[in-house]
Amino acid sequence: MTATEPRVEQPAAPQGHLLELENVNAYYGNIRALRGVSLYVDKGEVVTLIGSNGAGKSTTLRTISGVLKPRTGQVRLDGLRIDALPAHEIVKLGVAQAPEGRRIFSRMSVYENLLMGAFSRRGEKLDDDIARVFDLFPRLLERRTQQAGTMSGGEQQMLAMGRALMARPSILLLDEPSMGLSPILTEQIFDIITEINGQGTTVLLVEQNALMALNVAHRGYVLQTGKIILTDTAANLAANEQVRQAYLGEI
Amino acid sequence: MRLRLPERLSFVDLILWGLRVAIVVFVLVGSYATLSQGVLGFDGWRTLLIVGVAQGSIYALIALGYTLVYGVLFMINFAHGEVFMAGVFTAFFAATALADSGILNGNPLFGLAIIFAVSMVTSMVVAVILERVAYRPLRRAPRLVPLITAIGASLFLQYTFRSLYGSGVRSYPTIEILTGTFDIAGVPIQKTQVVVIVSAILLMVGLYFFVQRTRTGRAMRAVSEDKDVAAMMGINVDRVISTTFAIGGLLAGAAGILYVFLFNSVSFSMGFLPGIKAFTAAVLGGIGNIVGAMLGGLFLGVLESIGPFLFLDGLGVPSTNQLRDVVAFTLLVLVLIFRPYGILGRKE
Numbered sequence: 267m268t269a270t271e272p273r274v275e276q277p278a279a280p281q282g283h284l285l286e287l288e289n290v291n292a293y294y295g296n297i298r299a300l301r302g303v304s305l306y307v308d309k310g311e312v313v314t315l316i317g318s319n320g321a322g323k324s325t326t327l328r329t330i331s332g333v334l335k336p337r338t339g340q341v342r343l344d345g346l347r348i349d350a351l352p353a354h355e356i357v358k359l360g361v362a363q364a365p366e367g368r369r370i371f372s373r374m375s376v377y378e379n380l381l382m383g384a385f386s387r388r389g390e391k392l393d394d395d396i397a398r399v400f401d402l403f404p405r406l407l408e409r410r411t412q413q414a415g416t417m418s419g420g421e422q423q424m425l426a427m428g429r430a431l432m433a434r435p436s437i438l439l440l441d442e443p444s445m446g447l448s449p450i451l452t453e454q455i456f457d458i459i460t461e462i463n464g465q466g467t468t469v470l471l472v473e474q475n476a477l478m479a480l481n482v483a484h485r486g487y488v489l490q491t492g493k494i495i496l497t498d499t500a501a502n503l504a505a506n507e508q509v510r511q512a513y514l515g516e517i
Numbered sequence: 518m519r520l521r522l523p524e525r526l527s528f529v530d531l532i533l534w535g536l537r538v539a540i541v542v543f544v545l546v547g548s549y550a551t552l553s554q555g556v557l558g559f560d561g562w563r564t565l566l567i568v569g570v571a572q573g574s575i576y577a578l579i580a581l582g583y584t585l586v587y588g589v590l591f592m593i594n595f596a597h598g599e600v601f602m603a604g605v606f607t608a609f610f611a612a613t614a615l616a617d618s619g620i621l622n623g624n625p626l627f628g629l630a631i632i633f634a635v636s637m638v639t640s641m642v643v644a645v646i647l648e649r650v651a652y653r654p655l656r657r658a659p660r661l662v663p664l665i666t667a668i669g670a671s672l673f674l675q676y677t678f679r680s681l682y683g684s685g686v687r688s689y690p691t692i693e694i695l696t697g698t699f700d701i702a703g704v705p706i707q708k709t710q711v712v713v714i715v716s717a718i719l720l721m722v723g724l725y726f727f728v729q730r731t732r733t734g735r736a737m738r739a740v741s742e743d744k745d746v747a748a749m750m751g752i753n754v755d756r757v758i759s760t761t762f763a764i765g766g767l768l769a770g771a772a773g774i775l776y777v778f779l780f781n782s783v784s785f786s787m788g789f790l791p792g793i794k795a796f797t798a799a800v801l802g803g804i805g806n807i808v809g810a811m812l813g814g815l816f817l818g819v820l821e822s823i824g825p826f827l828f829l830d831g832l833g834v835p836s837t838n839q840l841r842d843v844v845a846f847t848l849l850v851l852v853l854i855f856r857p858y859g860i861l862g863r864k865e
Contacts, residue, residue: 333745353748362749369746371739382739385732386751433751 282345284309284468285330285361285437290339290349292329299325300336301492307437312459312469314479314500316513317489323472324366326489327439330470331363332356343437358386362435364426366442366472372415376406379414379425383432392432399428402458420451427458437468444475456482476513480504488513533854540851543828550831557826563704565823571710571779573818574717578772579795580802580810581724582644582765588741588805589761592660595667596647598792599674600766604640605773606678606783609687611635616690625694637770643674644766645759653755671792679785686784689777709778720771721811724764728807737761741805790842794821797849803862812860821845 283306292300300322307313315323328334330341332353341349348356362383371379380399384392400407403424409417414425423443430438440459444452452475460482463469473479480486480500488496488509496509503509551557557565579601586594594600612632615621621628651670655663695712698705728734739747740757748754776791777783798817802809824844825837834840852859 331749333748352753353745354751354753357749357751365746365749369743371742371746373742374735374738378735382735382747382750382752385736385739388732429750 283307283342284344285470286340286342287326287330288340288342290326290329290336290341292325292334292336294325294334299492300329302339303489303492303494305487305494305497307468307470309436309468310463310466311485312463312471312483314471314473314476314483314486315489316473316476316479316486316503316509318513319474320491321489322492323489324441325492327363327365327441327470327472330356330439331361354386357433357435360434360436361439362430362433362437363439364423364430364441364443366445368419368422368426370414370422370425370429372413374414375411376409376414376417376425377411379429380406380432383429384434386433395432395434399431402431402461403428419446420448420455423447423451423455424458427455427462431462431467435467437470438462439470439472441472442474443471444473444478452478476509477504537855547828547830547832551827551829552831554831556830562823565826566819567706567710569819569822570815571713571818572822573798573815574714574721575772575775575779575814576791576795576798576818577811577814578717578720578768578775579791580799580814581721581807582769583796583799584802584805584807584810585737585761585765587799588807589737589758590652590656590663592652592663593667593796593804594647594652594762594765595664595792595796596651596670596674597644597765597769597795598788598790599671599678600640600644600647600788601769601773601776601791602783602785602788603643603674603678604636604638604766604770605777606682606785606787607639608632608636608770608774609682609689609777609783612689621690622693625692629692629694633771633774636774637767640770640773641763641766644762644769647674648759648762653758671789675785675788682785684785686782688782692778695778713775713778716771716775720768724768725807727764733757733760794845797845797852800849800857801852801859803859806859806861809859809861816860817845817848820848 285307287303287305290300290303303326317323329336332351336349340347343359371382380396405421406424406428443455456478459469471479480503483500486500486503487494582597615628647670651666652663655666695708697708699708699711736752736757739752740754744754798813799810802813821841821844825840829837
């Protein structure tokens with residue numbers, strides 16, 4: 267790309283958050299999907315966004331990635347406003363997403379999908395990153411040349427996460443990584459999330475499976491009809507009566 | 518495998534089955550009648566085949582423009598025939614100038630290179646502007662809207678070029694290096710036909726590798742699968758769409774020059790029929806499928822060349838070569854009825 271391109275290595279202000287949403291309102295046509303959402307994620311954290319279907323969890327991630335533009339409010343990365351940038355610029359600044367429903371490129375091979383994940387890093391060496399992804403997900407190495415759409419749901423989820431990691435994000439957005447997976451696979455995916463975080467990647471995790479999500483996260487936010495109604499440490503949220511009743515399946 | 522009839526054949530099913538049987542019988546009877554009369558020897562059929570392949574490879578090049586655009590935007594760019602016309606019509610003036618100054622026949626490779634360049638670049642520029650002005654503002658509109666716009670753009674381009682270059686039919690200057698025949702394995706073949714077929718194959722192979730192997734090609738495939746996710750990967754979707762129109766334009770511009778190698782004349786309305794034929798070829802191969810467009814083009818060209826004579830002559834139909842368009846569009850209708858997703862297309 268051009269020389270004027272803004273690059274990631276801008277030290278955050280001492281108190282600054284890595285990612286911050288301030289009073290974000292987003293709409294689908296006339297339907298207000300996010301109502302004044304404010305949240306932050308600090309470097310090194312796993313933060314989870316829980317809530318029921320249609321609460322606005324995916325909308326929040328779409329807004330951060332720039333696929334949906336907020337009507338009012340700010341999204342800041344390292345103190346820099348990104349809410350007016352097009353989606354393809356935002357990933358260059360270090361925000362990568364594994365979207366809901368995986369949405370891998372089904373007519374491309376596994377390897378090509380990984381290359382697409384690193385599209386924003388033009389001209390860089392990718393061998394280490396590919397090795398890292400295959401290390402995290404050995405199944406993908408076996409299926410390297412297979413057409414991605416022919417893989418199982420779990421493998422596609424691994425690919426979606428691996429593809430996002432190929433961008434070397436400073437923050438990884440994961441949208442419902444456990445959707446449609448067996449309990450065993452779900453557990454595996456969550457282990458890997460912890461591992462990725464241990465390697466230094468900040469994670470913002472959207473989940474319907476609140477129990478598992480609160481298990482791996484440091485902090486959490488509860489979304490209801492487009493509004494954040496509660497935020498606390500993951501442990502406190504898991505212990506919270508209201509949360510237990512609404513999202514952990516205890517009646 | 519056991520043949521299982523549906524439990525109840527609806528009235529429409531019956532008609533469709535009747536149509537299938539009628540077509541097969543018609544083709545078989547017609548072909549048998551023609552072949553048994555033996556009017557055309559082996560050499561004759563071979564000539565028809567070569568004519569068909571040459572014509573078909575031009576259809577294929579134009580069809581790629583339809584299919585590439587459909588692949589990324591899910592719209593039919595009905596102005597693509599005019600993109601084709603714009604290049605070759607503009608290059609006509611370059612060709613005449615080169616011929617008048619003696620360069621075209623003095624240094625033919627250089628002259629041809631310039632003619633190709635003028636045609637390809639003009640078509641490319643027209644295609645890119647067309648996308649930018651007429652289609653991009655409608656990206657989020659209902660699908661019918663860009664379709665109607667495309668038809669409007671087609672007429673706009675035709676009559677713009679008519680005002681620019683006049684309404685007459687013009688003849689390209691003779692390119693001496695391309696007159697006469699090559700002997701290939703003892704078979705004399707028109708030089709123009711050889712050049713058309715070889716150039717088209719080179720362009721198609723080039724395109725295939727471009728789409729499969731290059732970074733931009735991968736970006737095009739990503740955009741055609743999922744625009745939002747492509748953007749999340751860092752792909753500038755608008756730029757990729759522009760590039761797609763540009764490539765379609767380059768191919769159409771080249772196809773235009775190959776077209777005049779065979780047919781020699783240009784006019785403002787010359788894009789219409791090849792455009793519709795190439796669209797047929799793209800649908801036949803499976804719209805959105807690159808290899809499909811290539812095969813569809815070749816198949817249509819050959820069928821159009823051999824079909825009328827093979828199916829109709831034996832049945833006593835006079836001047837069958839005038840019925841090539843009938844055969845081509847009958848094929849379009851049949852494809853739309855029986856296999857709307859084409860030879861290689863996916864069922865949606």
